[in-house]
Every structure is written in structure tokens, then in C-alpha cells.
Amino acid sequence: MKNKDTDIYFLTDLLEFPPADNANAEGLLAVGGDLSPERLLLAYKSGIFPWFNDDSLILWWSPDPRMVLFPQKIKISKSMRQIMSGTRFTLTRNRCFKEVMEACAEITRKGQEGTWITNSMKEAYLRLHELGFARSYEVWEDKELVGGLYGIDLGHVFCGESMFSKVTNASKYAFINLAKDLEDRNYKFIDCQVYTKHLASLGAEEISRKEFLELLKTKV
Known part of the structure; x- marks a missing residue:
């Protein structure tokens, strides 16, 4: 699901990511989801990785350049x-x-x-x-x-x-x-x-x- 105000995707229980080139200028692509092996492997195979602090939701990134x-x-x-x-x-x-x-x-x-x-x-x-x-x-x-x-x-x-x-x-x-x-x-x-x-x-x-x-x- 995409937030119309920020252009950031909010992940659901579905095992999917938006295209990596949809990331914003800072490289942030999506928020939420989980850290299951299946989702993590899908992320890395799609050019995406998680990076977040303890007090935040899971943030998924695909920076440009790489x-x-x-x-x-x-x-x-x-x-x-x-x-x-x-x-x-x-x-x-x-x-x-x-x-x-x-x-x-x-x-x-x-x-x-x-x-x-x-x-x-x-x-x-x-x-x-x-x-x-x-x-x-x-x-x-x-x-x-x-x-x-x-x-x-x-x-x-x-x-x-x-x-x-x-x-x-x-x-x-x-x-x-x-x-x-x-x-x-x-x-x-x-x-x-x-x-x-x-x-x-x-x-x-x-x-x-x-x-x-x-x-x-x-x-x-």
C-alpha cells in the first residue's frame, strides 16, 4: 500500500516489495513487513535491504547510487x-x-x-x-x-x-x-x-x- 503523501510503500502480510527504483531520493523504499527469511531473501534478490533503529518500524532501502x-x-x-x-x-x-x-x-x-x-x-x-x-x-x-x-x-x-x-x-x-x-x-x-x-x-x-x-x- 502506498502513502499518497510521502510516496513510501507500507508493506502488508503479502510477501512482496515495490520495484526498487521506486525508492525516494534518500533511497527509502518501504516501511513495515517483517524479517522472515523469505522476506529478507526476496529483498536482497530485489536489490533492497533493511536498515532501522530499535525504536522505529522496519525500513527498507535501495539507494542510488549503490x-x-x-x-x-x-x-x-x-x-x-x-x-x-x-x-x-x-x-x-x-x-x-x-x-x-x-x-x-x-x-x-x-x-x-x-x-x-x-x-x-x-x-x-x-x-x-x-x-x-x-x-x-x-x-x-x-x-x-x-x-x-x-x-x-x-x-x-x-x-x-x-x-x-x-x-x-x-x-x-x-x-x-x-x-x-x-x-x-x-x-x-x-x-x-x-x-x-x-x-x-x-x-x-x-x-x-x-x-x-x-x-x-x-x-x-
């Missing part, structure tokens, strides 16, 4: 190449998804109060992990979890949700390993959602929503 990283374009600095080839960090995959998500929720981020990784989001993404769609990368230093990331794996695109770092370069280590894995598996891109300097420094770039949706639909 930040993505094409795996073959990952930028690895000289110092990071040394770290990647060294023994400071070790990497695991899907060993402690819940702990990675908790760490992402707790990490302090500049210019941001609180977290969008609410309890309802944690429960929903843990369920997706149990179903095999949400995956995590963990970075360890001296047997301590010091960094990592998690996101939704669509089989040809990885939709990054969040990453954290307790020590310098730990999240970069996770992200670079993710990009290398996805390049080896011929994935189209990593969906990084919105621009940050950190992601740009690693090779991510902005593309139009139209191009993003076209690439998302292309699996070969």
Missing part, C-alpha cells in the same frame, strides 16, 4: 600485502557467526549513535545463517577474535552487512580474503550498500541503481 566492489578490483596496499602473506592473523569462515554479528553491533563507529543491528536483526540473520544464506569471516590474533564481517550469500553476489575491527587492519584482512574467495568463484560483486572512505580505499565504487539491478539479475 556502493559495490568488483572482486577483481580489490586494492591491496604494500603494507597489507605483507600482512596477508604473514602469520599475524589467521582466518576462519562461518565458525562463530553470532559472535561476529555481536561484535559488529557493539563496535563504536565515528559519527554514529547506537546500532542498526537490533535484537530482531540479530535473530533474523542468525536464522538465515542456520539456513545457509548468511555467512561470516572471522579474523584471529593469538586465538582472540579481533575482526570479521558477515553478509548474505546469494550464490553470485555477496551482500555485505557489517564488519568490525578490534585491532588495526583486521577488518581489511577479512574483506580482502572475502574478495579473493569470491573472485575465485566468479561472483559478480560485493554489495557494500553505501559509500564510505574505508570501502573506497579498498577499491569499492559507486554505480547507478539501474546498473546495480541489472548486474544483480545476471547470474552468468
Whole structure:
């Protein structure tokens, strides 16, 4: 149902979304619905993701432009190449998804109060992990979890949700390993959602929503 005053769609119990290119100038597309596995997977496959605070309704977004990283374009600095080839960090995959998500929720981020990784989001993404769609990368230093990331794996695109770092370069280590894995598996891109300097420094770039949706639909 569409609100005539705001052009924002209010979702019902029906498992559907309006077209992603109907989002407003800020990228907000719809309000309401639920965080069921079926709705979340439909959202990501349609170029839409949830992002909201504890005290608000569920907000669904499809920004224009969209930040993505094409795996073959990952930028690895000289110092990071040394770290990647060294023994400071070790990497695991899907060993402690819940702990990675908790760490992402707790990490302090500049210019941001609180977290969008609410309890309802944690429960929903843990369920997706149990179903095999949400995956995590963990970075360890001296047997301590010091960094990592998690996101939704669509089989040809990885939709990054969040990453954290307790020590310098730990999240970069996770992200670079993710990009290398996805390049080896011929994935189209990593969906990084919105621009940050950190992601740009690693090779991510902005593309139009139209191009993003076209690439998302292309699996070969």
C-alpha cells in the first residue's frame, strides 16, 4: 500500500516489495513487513535491504547510487600485502557467526549513535545463517577474535552487512580474503550498500541503481 503523501510503500502480510527504483531520493523504499527469511531473501534478490533503529518500524532501502566492489578490483596496499602473506592473523569462515554479528553491533563507529543491528536483526540473520544464506569471516590474533564481517550469500553476489575491527587492519584482512574467495568463484560483486572512505580505499565504487539491478539479475 502506498502513502499518497510521502510516496513510501507500507508493506502488508503479502510477501512482496515495490520495484526498487521506486525508492525516494534518500533511497527509502518501504516501511513495515517483517524479517522472515523469505522476506529478507526476496529483498536482497530485489536489490533492497533493511536498515532501522530499535525504536522505529522496519525500513527498507535501495539507494542510488549503490556502493559495490568488483572482486577483481580489490586494492591491496604494500603494507597489507605483507600482512596477508604473514602469520599475524589467521582466518576462519562461518565458525562463530553470532559472535561476529555481536561484535559488529557493539563496535563504536565515528559519527554514529547506537546500532542498526537490533535484537530482531540479530535473530533474523542468525536464522538465515542456520539456513545457509548468511555467512561470516572471522579474523584471529593469538586465538582472540579481533575482526570479521558477515553478509548474505546469494550464490553470485555477496551482500555485505557489517564488519568490525578490534585491532588495526583486521577488518581489511577479512574483506580482502572475502574478495579473493569470491573472485575465485566468479561472483559478480560485493554489495557494500553505501559509500564510505574505508570501502573506497579498498577499491569499492559507486554505480547507478539501474546498473546495480541489472548486474544483480545476471547470474552468468
